[in-house]
Amino acid sequence: xxxxxxxxxxxxxxxxxxxxxxxxxxxxxxxxxxxxxxxxxxxxxxxxxxxxxxxxxxxxxxxxxxxxxxxxxxxxxxxxxxxxxxxxxxxxxxxxxxxxxxxxxxxxxxxxxxxxxxxxxxxxxxxxxxxxxxxxxxxxxxxxxxxxxxxxxxxxxxxxxxxxxxxxxxxxxxxxxxxxxxxxxxxxxxxxxxxxxxxxxxxxxxxxxxxxxxxxxxxxxxxxxxxxxxxxxxxxxxxxxxxxxxxxxxxxxxxxxxxxxxxxxxxxxxxxxxxxxxxxxxxxxxxxxxxxxxxxxxxxxxxxxxxxxxxxxxxxxxxxxxxxxxxxxxxxxxxxxxxxxxxxxxxxxxxxxxxxxxxxxxxxxxxxxxxxxx
Ligand SMILES: [Zn+2]
Numbered sequence: 001x002x003x004x005x006x007x008x009x010x011x012x013x014x015x016x017x018x019x020x021x022x023x024x025x026x027x028x029x030x031x032x033x034x035x036x037x038x039x040x041x042x043x044x045x046x047x048x049x050x051x052x053x054x055x056x057x058x059x060x061x062x063x064x065x066x067x068x069x070x071x072x073x074x075x076x077x078x079x080x081x082x083x084x085x086x087x088x089x090x091x092x093x094x095x096x097x098x099x100x101x102x103x104x105x106x107x108x109x110x111x112x113x114x115x116x117x118x119x120x121x122x123x124x125x126x127x128x129x130x131x132x133x134x135x136x137x138x139x140x141x142x143x144x145x146x147x148x149x150x151x152x153x154x155x156x157x158x159x160x161x162x163x164x165x166x167x168x169x170x171x172x173x174x175x176x177x178x179x180x181x182x183x184x185x186x187x188x189x190x191x192x193x194x195x196x197x198x199x200x201x202x203x204x205x206x207x208x209x210x211x212x213x214x215x216x217x218x219x220x221x222x223x224x225x226x227x228x229x230x231x232x233x234x235x236x237x238x239x240x241x242x243x244x245x246x247x248x249x250x251x252x253x254x255x256x257x258x259x260x261x262x263x264x265x266x267x268x269x270x271x272x273x274x275x276x277x278x279x280x281x282x283x284x285x286x287x288x289x290x291x292x293x294x295x296x297x298x299x300x301x302x303x304x305x306x307x308x309x310x311x312x313x314x315x316x317x318x319x320x321x322x323x324x325x326x327x328x329x330x331x332x333x334x335x336x337x338x339x340x341x342x343x344x345x346x347x348x349x350x351x352x353x354x355x356x357x358x359x360x361x362x363x364x365x366x367x368x369x370x371x372x373x374x
Pocket of ligand 1: 174175176265267304305
């Protein structure tokens with residue numbers, strides 16, 4: 001059984017901030033990353049994880065999801081004066097630049113790739129990258145929504161190129177639609193992108209028609225883009241679980257990914273002033289658990305946006321990490337599975353018993369169970 005959960009974080013990624021007045025961008029502060037990391041330290045979870053250093057992504061890696069023209073433009077930002085940065089920022093939407101953001105953005109991508117390398121080579125079972133700036137709104141030639149480079153989109157391409165991943169699942173549980181990820185893989189059947197998001201009939205940011213349920217991908221990629229737009233706020237734990245059981249998991253099991261990414265945005269939890277959802281922090285533990293039964297447990301959670309208050313960040317991030325670490329249920333699950341193996345064929349399947357202590361259904365038996373519950 002592959003052991004260990006990676007945690008990738010570097011304080012350097014807190015070292016940029018908004019340098020002028022902008023009511024939209026003022027919420028994107030370094031503290032959002034700091035509180036997430038501190039939550040893991042205080043709960044003792046950070047100590048239980050395998051700490052892996054960050055690195056800067058190379059140009060070639062960034063170009064896996066971005067245009068050369070855009071990369072060259074961002075490269076100039078460390079040398080810009082305040083006025084030039086403001087002008088540059090105005091080309092894009094809901095984002096800001098700072099002389100150190102290019103460096104941080106390269107670290108955010110590099111941290112995500114370090115996570116992929118360690119998970120795909122079996123050095124760790126799974127892991128979480130706490131990164132900033134986030135990535136899921138950024139597009140081939142545009143920064144957007146506080147995102148500079150698309151960390152997860154680059155990492156999915158990287159996993160296909162360098163680790164021969166044939167099918168990659170991206171689960172975006174952030175409250176905003178990660179349109180940048182959708183655009184990147186729209187016609188690509190090897191990457192299944194799933195996103196739920198606050199939508200309210202296009203009145204919620206990013207206000208795009210293509211965030212609606214009928215954007216399913218195009219060409220060969222038709223069916224590999226799954227949007228679940230929320231047209232009401234206040235969605236709770238049972239709504240999140242219902243979407244997982246009735247939409248995402250049946251499709252994900254049929255897709256049978258080699259690797260799973262979570263675009264882990266915690267603005268979809270209760271208490272977030274933008275999300276206005278009602279799901280409690282422990283739901284993220286359940287959702288993480290359900291995803292760990294895919295891809296032989298190879299799950300890479302990459303932070304998009306954390307909660308603003310330290311108490312919520314503590315609850316949300318810790319909830320997911322604790323699940324990735326597979327405690328405290330590990331021993332009990334293993335014991336119950338072992339004793340019942342001779343009575344139930346679903347418990348005899350090799351996958352989980354040899355490599356993973358959690359229950360494992362074959363795609364067929366899992367689907368049967370889902371249909372029985374509908
Ligand atoms: Zn968000």
